[in-house]
Amino acid sequence: MALAFLVALALQFTTRRHVLAAYWLLVVAVGTFGTMVVDVIHVVLGIPYVVSAVAFGIALLLILWASNAVERSLSIYTVQTPRREVFYWATVLATFGVGYFNSAVLFTVLFTVPGLTYFAFGLNEVAASWMAYILTRPMGASFADWFDKPVATGGLGYCTPAVAAALTLAVGGRFFIFACATGGSALLRLWLNRSVSRFNLATPPVPV
Incomplete structure (x- = not known):
C-alpha cells in the first residue's frame, strides 16, 4: 500500500x-x-x-x-x-x-456540528469545511470497524x-x-x- x-x-x-x-x-x-x-x-x-x-x-x-x-x-x-x-x-x-458503534454515533453527532454552526451562527465556511472533512475519517472508520470486528469485541463480525x-x-x-x-x-x-x-x-x- x-x-x-x-x-x-x-x-x-x-x-x-x-x-x-x-x-x-x-x-x-x-x-x-x-x-x-x-x-x-x-x-x-x-x-x-x-x-x-x-x-x-x-x-x-x-x-x-x-x-x-x-x-x-x-x-x-x-x-x-x-x-x-x-x-x-x-x-x-x-x-x-x-480517530465501534458508540464511537460511530459520537462522531456522527460531531459531524453535524460544523454544518449546524455554519447555518445557525455563521461559522466561517473554510473552518466548517475542514472540520467536517476531518471528522469524516473517525466517523467512517468507526462504522467500518463496527461492521468488520468480531462479535466478541463489539462488532458485527463481517x-x-x-x-x-x-x-x-x-x-x-x-x-x-x-x-x-x-x-x-x-x-x-x-x-x-x-x-x-x-x-x-x-x-x-x-x-x-
Whole structure:
C-alpha cells in the first residue's frame, strides 16, 4: 500500500491537468495507506490509539497553521500552486491518524456540528469545511470497524474483504447512478476532464 500510495501521489503531482480519476485514486490511496499506518503504530509498536490520535491531531493543527501562515488562506479554492497542493495533501493525510458503534454515533453527532454552526451562527465556511472533512475519517472508520470486528469485541463480525467490497460497490453505484442520470456524458467528463488546471481542485474529497 505504501508503494500504491507513492504511485498515486506521483501521478497526481505529475499530471499537468486536473484529472479527477488521478485525484480520486490518490484519495483512496491516502485513506487506505493512512488507516494501515495507524494500525501498524497500534498493533506493531503497541502505541494506544488515543496517543496516536492526539499526535496526529497536533500534526494536523501544525500543518493547518503552517499552511495559513505561508499561503494566507486555507480555502480549497486557493489551491493553485504546487506548494499549496503540498499543504493540501499533507492536511488530508494527517486527518487519517485522527480517530465501534458508540464511537460511530459520537462522531456522527460531531459531524453535524460544523454544518449546524455554519447555518445557525455563521461559522466561517473554510473552518466548517475542514472540520467536517476531518471528522469524516473517525466517523467512517468507526462504522467500518463496527461492521468488520468480531462479535466478541463489539462488532458485527463481517470480514474485512466483505466490508471493503460493500464500500467499493457503494462508491461504484454512486457513479453508475450519476451516469444514468446524465446520459453517460457527464461521467465521461468526470473521469477524463482535462479542460481545467490541475490546481483547481474544486471540492475536497469526502471519504466513506
